[in-house]
Amino acid sequence: MVVKDLIDILKAKVILEGDLDAEIKTACGSDMMSDVLAYVKDQSVLLTGLVNPQVVRTAEMMDMLCIIFVRGKEPNADMINLAKSRDITLMSTPYRMFTACGLLYSNGLRGGCEV
Amino acid sequence: MSVIHLTYEVSGDDFTRAGEASGLVKSKLKKLGYNKDAIRRVAIAMYEAEINMVIHADGGVVDVDIYPDKVEVVLADKGPGIPDVEKAMQEGFSTAPDNVRNLGFGAGMGLPNIKKYTDEMKIDTVLGVGTTMYITVLVKQ
Numbered sequence: 001m002v003v004k005d006l007i008d009i010l011k012a013k014v015i016l017e018g019d020l021d022a023e024i025k026t027a028c029g030s031d032m033m034s035d036v037l038a039y040v041k042d043q044s045v046l047l048t049g050l051v052n053p054q055v056v057r058t059a060e061m062m063d064m065l066c067i068i069f070v071r072g073k074e075p076n077a078d079m080i081n082l083a084k085s086r087d088i089t090l091m092s093t094p095y096r097m098f099t100a101c102g103l104l105y106s107n108g109l110r111g112g113c114e115v
Numbered sequence: 116m117s118v119i120h121l122t123y124e125v126s127g128d129d130f131t132r133a134g135e136a137s138g139l140v141k142s143k144l145k146k147l148g149y150n151k152d153a154i155r156r157v158a159i160a161m162y163e164a165e166i167n168m169v170i171h172a173d174g175g176v177v178d179v180d181i182y183p184d185k186v187e188v189v190l191a192d193k194g195p196g197i198p199d200v201e202k203a204m205q206e207g208f209s210t211a212p213d214n215v216r217n218l219g220f221g222a223g224m225g226l227p228n229i230k231k232y233t234d235e236m237k238i239d240t241v242l243g244v245g246t247t248m249y250i251t252v253l254v255k256q
């Protein structure tokens with residue numbers, strides 16, 4: 001899967017375009033940034049309902065490629081600027097967290113922390 | 116001998132800017148060609164500590180020393196100090212208020228994360244005086 005495949009699966013609107021052809025390894029969904037930071041695996045996509053600049057910072061520290069805001073939420077201008085200089089793609093999906101994660105999972109994407 | 120020394124002041128009253136210093140260190144290390152895994156470990160550990168300085172201690176000063184084989188980060192604040200470090204180190208322990216939780220932090224994962232990602236971690240803390248954290252990440256060439 002590559003970043004642009006997320007658009008159709010999640011009926012997403014692209015807010016900021018980074019590298020849409022970059023390959024996605026794994027994804028994670030959370031509103032707690034410290035939980036996201038707790039699993040350094042090659043996680044490429046972050047799904048979240050949280051909207052503040054620390055979401056972009058967290059993705060930056062983790063080398064993530066794309067942030068998907070669930071429930072139609074949209075980032076503000078500060079967040080877009082922050083993501084722009086780091087080549088991170090920003091999208092908004094109308095789906096809620098559970099459904100968005102489920103759609104990606106059923107399309108073959110995994111979380112990268114199998115037990 | 117340190118190859119590069121960096122110093123940052125972290126503002127305690129601007130949560131939106133927390134992580135700026137960590138981001139700058141990350142891009143510096145990238146430019147210097149350090150390996151990706153080491154860069155990520157430094158970035159995450161420093162970011163967690165920088166966030167802690169902002170939400171628990173009203174900001175402070177970060178000193179970074181970049182050597183060929185390791186990166187050392189010292190974060191010093193004049194906050195309230197940590198009453199029980201052992202307890203604070205446990206996963207899930209947090210005194211963060213609700214407003215911090217609404218911002219996506221306060222899971223009590225920061226200090227355990229720092230421990231996990233670094234090769235050395237030391238906390239000096241005095242109640243009412245402040246906290247200084249020393250972290251080291253070794254770099255495999």
Ligand SMILES: Nc1ncnc2c1ncn2[C@@H]1O[C@H](COP(=O)(O)OP(=O)(O)OP(=O)(O)O)[C@@H](O)[C@H]1O
Nearest residue numbers: 034167171172203209210220221222223224225226
């Ligand atoms: N610099 C500091 N000054 C004072 N207290 C601190 C400092 N850093 C951490 N603490 C205390 O240690 C506790 C645990 O810190 P830790 O970073 O593990 O969790 P947290 O910051 O509460 O939540 P999270 O890191 O998951 O967002 C904090 O809730 C706080 O009580």
Ligand SMILES: [Mg+2]
Nearest residue numbers: 163167225226
């Ligand atoms: Mg913390």
